[in-house]
Amino acid sequence: MKKLLILGAGEMQLPIIEKAKSLGVYTIVADMNASAVGMQYADRALVVSTMDLDMLKQYALELDIDGILTTSDAPVNIVASISEEFGLPAMSSNVASICTNKYLQRKLFRENQILTPSFYLCNQSTELSSFCDFPYVVKPVDSSASRGVQLVNGMEELRKAFENAMLYSRHHQVLIEDFIVGREFSVETFTQNNETSIVAITEKMVIGEKQGYFVEDTHIEPARISEQEYKLIADTVLNAIKLIGLDNCPSHTEVKLNDTGAYIIEIACRLGGDYITSDLVPLSTGVDMLGNLINCSLGMPIDIVHKYHKCSAIQFLNTLNYERCVNFVKSSYSLAVVRYDIKPYSDAVIMSSLDRLGYIILQTDTMGKMEEILRMIK
Template identity: 60%
Template sequence: MNRKILILGAGEMQIPVIEKAKSMGLYTIVADMSADAPGMKIADAPVVISTMDKEGILACCKDNKVAGILTTSDAPVNVISYVGETLGLPSMSMEVANICTNKYLQRAKFAENGINVPFFKLCDKDTDLSELKDFPYIVKPIDSSASRGVKKVINYTELTAAVAEAIKYSRSQKVIIESFIIGKEYSVETYTQNKKTTIITITEKLCIGEDKGFFVEDTHIEPARISDTDWIAIKTEVTKAIAAIGIDNCPTHTEVKLNDEGVFIIEIACRLGGDYITSDLVPLSTGVDMLGNLIKIALGEQIDVKSKYNKCSAVQFLNPNNYERCKAFIESGDLHIKRYEV
């Protein structure tokens, strides 16, 4: 029998890692609360269970004698760390997983370790917000993901409404209010194994919707179009933040903003980047097999994070603002590489 690996999540974004594990000769056990999730159809052994059910997932791992456990989603990393520590499987620690899934704990940890942070305040439904006058702010649930409940606000009326809305998306009913950081946004894809962190690449992010207070990712470009000086500044701050949290034996996806005052870390997630960044863009631009490394690190094997080449890759998401332009480009059949303004 081939070695068994348990993958938490069977949505569309998990299909690439399931397929990668199968191509590596592993027996894939895939857990999801929906029997109809697309990844369940390609799993060797689909298991209908919530990816947040840590005791149920632990029992599944014990029963199947798995060699490793992984996820590409945010919330289940707490289950990964719990199972990892309980069974002695490679994973980030439970403390690290807790910090990486709690925006307030991250901000506090950064502040303690001299890492650039904006003003921030932890709030719940009873917090007096009247003292907050230095708009704009950004309001976020402390323990949600995928920008759910995140809103930029420019006055008190918007602030109170945004806090009430963000609380709906928070499992703990708490939100964090931060000073809004002006600057260009980037994400940083890394791996840390045996306490050694490697920056694989920096992705340039273009967003739309800020004028309405929301942030919808529109385009990802690799490598980011930045100077060597800015690349080093981002690398230095992200590496320092990863060390401050104590991240090890996992990938990280770090969102940062860069302005004249320096590099500000928005959030660190101890998982791979989504939106096709690590499944497609990073391998295309660097030759680094991010999914293969995720599986190897879950099995306790040495990962290969050395870039094989330096190419360009990008993804453009369709939206009302660019639909006609993208449609005309595709229909023209002129799909050869050119320089297009984005």
């Protein structure tokens, strides 16, 4: 039986743990929280921080693992380091460093003529008064889930956003970058043996921009784009992946598209979160992204051939649509609902994905039907 070390046992890691169990893989799950939901599903639960490289290396040696993976950003560097030391398939340490540091990505893309927002690397000593060409986007160089990310339109907002972003940066560095106007997408890929395949392009909508936040509110697959737009996005992302040197791992790339081109906002060398790869990609294409990640991490062939062509979406609950969404899941239209999670109502401002009030995952045979449902609940 293959032994797989999974870093992280929270709610977002539970699907990969359950998938590994269903495939007959011996699952070793590490999390510093002994009560994390995924720990109870593990064949072996390790109460250790997913960032404790020395301890995890010791466990990897003692337990003679066949592979290691994570679905979170922070432990990616740990996965790469252990994989390199034990000869396991995963991204390299250099790739992991680039994909977990927004500054390194921006610098690499700018030097190689890949469209990306203009940016400025800042620390606590940066003189903010020199920034006057608003609006800007302020973000930590090494955070995720929109934590610490804010759009600012004036100096007072900039100073407050800067201090907030600094709180979320492990390296105590912040990017101040130009705001790119455009439609938003994410691109899900797998690279194995230096061959990259685009599995899906997801259309994304956000809420909170007027308040300065970028919280993803709706994801739709397949993205409603033309063949020309698909080719532009695909070519840009594939060039960026080749430039970084990704291999033996998935990637999740965020893109903004406007009349001047496709801008790379960020590339992560992991599966896309927010239920994109655990739910939406399988529902729209039949491709098992979680199973592929497990196989890839164990050095086994992946299967990214589309089994069918359907439509899927996730609508997150917020203060404006909460009542409509609750009523919807009780209606006859709920036949399109794959699953949902509704949290108690709160009128708190949604500043990151952690503040959302639940979700509804949908699947339909046609985009017209999907659009009809989304109009009802958005």
